[in-house]
Amino acid sequence: MQDQPATRQSGEALMQAFAPRMGRRYANGRNHDHGPGAHSAVSCLSPYLRRRLVLERDVVATALAGHGPEAADKFVQEVFWRGYFKGWLERRPGIWTSYRAGLTADLELLDTDRRLRRDVARAEAGETGLACFDAWARELAETGYLHNHARMWYASIWIFTFGLPWRLGADVFYRALIDGDPASNTLGWRWVAGLHTRGKAYKAQAWNIAKYTDGRFTPRDQDLAEDVRGLEEEEPEGLPAVAPLRTPRAPGQGIPSVLLITEEDCRVEDFDLASHDIRAAATLSASHLRAPSGVAAHVMDFEAAALSDAARRAGGEATSLRADVPDDLAAWATRAGARQIVTAYVPTGPLRDWLDEAEPTLAKRGITLCEWQRDWDKAIWPHATAGFFKVRKQIPRLLQEMGLS
Secondary structure: OOOOOOOHHHHHHHHHHHHHHOOHHHHHHOOOOOOOOOOOOOOOOHHHHHHOOOOHHHHHHHHHHHHHHHHOHHHHHHHHHHHHHHHHHHHOHHHHHHHHHHHHHHHHHHHHOHHHHHHHHHHHHOOOOOHHHHHHHHHHHHHOOOOHHHHHHHHHHHHHHOOOOHHHHHHHHHHHOOOOOHHHHHHHHHHHOOOOOOOOOOOOOHHHHHHHOOOOOOOOHHHOOOOOOOOHHHOOOOOOOOOOOOOOOOOOOOOOEEEEEOOOOOOHHHOOHHHOOEEEEEEEEOHHHHOOOOOOHHHHHHHHHHHHHHHHHHOOOOEEEEOOOHHHHHHHHHHOOOOEEEEEOOOOOHHHHHHHHHHHHHHHOOOEEEEEOOHHHHHHHHHOOOOHHHHHOOHHHHHHHOOOO
């Protein structure tokens, strides 16, 4: 996975190569995990979709054009899941805040609890003695990818069989996954733990693992937790109320501007750059913000290559910035004579946190942060208030409104 070029061209080529399998073949085979280097039943487009080197809209349009709405339904739903999770976290940003605070507390406990530190280290290294889990742990560390079904099994075993803190497991994923996304990763682990859909935890079962790994692994029932109960007691107050969606400040025309490219959207050429007085451009690396304990080199490398490709397509020269000291961002914009920074929408997550912290520094220099927002997000996010079913039943109407059906 980490060997695939992080470019728009490579992502679109991968999309076209998988297009013949986006219909019934995907629906029938998507749950099968064939192992490293053999994930032919799924698209492996997630690293590109996560950075919008490939757009959700284009993937859905390709599936519908090749297979029609009925045969492509399952594939289309999976693409909409990404938008649903993004929107859900935008509507409940406090969940992200509580995850980060809880992770800090778990990491502090890890420093003082020798047994926990040992058990987490063994699980992360793939040295637990449970063959299937250990294989997934090694694949994750070595390739930066796991099949979605394997992610569910891994998380369930981490939480319920090994009894390890779920946030520490989510942190392992977020540090290692090339497609690591704050919404999908956090909410995926919460779903397995029974926190997203309250009281419905996901149970890893021996027969299921044997069936969908095609017999590569055959754990025994007694190897896995029998009693799987959700972790709702961690949040006895329940889910926070749904909040209004954040309305970004739109870029003003005729104002001296600088263009900021982040991994949240590596297709800035899609926006109307020509109508703005853009004096300079920069890429902002931010993968290191994912975790305080270090991020895998393959994650950083993929981000760097994606940003470089995005800058080239947006016009060529771009300063390389790192999300560390907010004044560096402000100083760069000031040197260019800018009064506004224009960028694609940055959703809830570590980069959003950093930009929120940087805005007072920007304001002191008379610089505002402005964002473009894609129609795809604006269409889906208002419906992401409860379970996925609410979004799913809107898919035909949303496709029609977006000109895709």
